Amino acid sequence: MPHWIDELAEKLLQYLESHFDKISEPIILNGGLSVSGLQHVGRLRGEITLNSALRYALEERGYKVKQFLTLYTQDEWKGKKPQIEAFDNPSEARKYIGFRLIDVPDPKGCHKNWVEHFWDDFGGVLDHFAPDVNVITTTQLYKDKLKKYVKIAIQRADHVRKIINKYRKRKPFPENWLPLLPRCEKCGRIGKAKILEVNLDKYTVKYRCECGFEGESSIETGKLNWRIEWSAIWAALGVHFEPYGKDHATPGGSRDSASELSIEIFGRAPPFGTPYEWVGVLNPDRTKKVMGSSDFVGFTPRQWYEVAEPEVLRYIYLTVPIMKQVFLGLHKVPEYTNNFDFGERIYFGEESAEDVEEIKRAYELAVMYNKPQSCPFRLSFSHAALLVQVISEENFLEEAIARLKETGILKKELDLTERKLLETRLNKAKNWVKYYAPDNMRISIISFEESIKIAKDAILLVKDKSKQIKMLVDKFTSIPWALDAIKESMKEITATFDDNKAIKDFFRALYLVFLGKSFGPRMAPLLTLLQREDVIRRIKLLI
């Protein structure tokens, strides 16, 4: 069975053939986001990943494609509780209620405004999740491409009204209503003013605002009503495809009405589309919550990018059917990465499974233009997470490679691509350990005081070995403090033990004294990272 992206591509091409005169190129894909708050990772699902994968599929079929992302920056800032609380001074924040998003100041003062502040954690890393996305704002569109369609909408206001009123039986708009929300120049709020007169030649609107101010402002600073706005954007950008969140998908909902307006008012077939399900957060305590921008629930693409590879997220989104809920938690990055690696091995035929074709395609669409030539060496994420904790900071890539060879996990020389991939993964793992790793995956040396306490138990494991341990201490005092010498010394000691059980107990005792638990990373490399004196005084506790 073909991947759903390919099915979508075929359907889109059919739709374009039957609803547009011919398939005009480039094919325009658009997505839309209102920057009402936290720009979470869920918004990468439909508006970014889906579109970019679709784009890739269409390009494979020989079409030119352009991918847009429209930011709804002209929308009203509603001042929901979490939005207000984003400010240090909530009472002051209330005065921005009704402002356009673009006019609300940055609550933290580090960017030009609210939009730029919250866009940063999404837009700043967007390239890594999908290349060549043309990001535009409605604020900009109202100054250029949208003007023509704003005029049409106003000229055909009565027709617009009749269509929209079909969808709002309870509160129909009155006659002489215009689909325009002007911005008051005095109080700064949008959509609070009654329109008195529109001058399309000057492109201005006279209004009387709720605040009492009567004035005239440029239509550019206001906006169209939502449904007509959506269809106007389609017309202005020439959109052929746009996915939409499930909130728009209800029959008779905003997508349906916008489609009708597109045909009736702008004489243009609406874009093809598909609804998509929202994404939720999965917390380590297993509670779940749907991600929400203005509710500030979720985490951002930047947060993902710090601890995980972007293609891993793309792989998730491309594996799960688009109408199914997905819950994501950053604590599960190792698992997600494993799944991605699995897909990669399937793709390169290193492993077999059922439904191979779909897995292969999901992988291909996840990596797109960054596909390696052949199946690269991959270090499992959880192993990487442990490894980064026991190698030194500087030169960590070389050290990691040496360690991996030593333990037999890496058996060949890495090429440049593989080195790069490994380096990336180690870096992600390092951050992941810092922020999200559960305690039992953290390796940390306990204090000497704790060591003394725990030694009482540890010593029971090696109670008849004090002679050998003394010998070890002697060796440790005299050898050069380096990996090989440490390893040699330990081998010499354990060689005198009677059985495996004794060796195991010996190591358990060591782990207890250093880590406070009876297991841990390979001991010798760990010891090289510690001070000789510290190692010796702790081992002495076992005598």
Add this chain to the structure above:
RNA sequence: GGGCCGGUAGCUCAGCACGGAAGAGCGGGGGGCUCUUAACCCCUAGGUCGCGGGUUCAAAUCCCGCCCGGCCCGCCA
């Protein structure tokens, strides 16, 4: 009132569009690795496939009804 998604092993889920002896990963348990990792390798899950009907030689898979959970829309953008 309308719409979507889910209910399969302790957990996360795959399998259902083309019905044919209940699956994977993780966790848990056991073992291996001339040296010790939660790396890597091997073994181990006996679960009313939400419930009830129907179709069929055969249903987790198709049809009908119901129950439970999560979510969206009901005229904001």
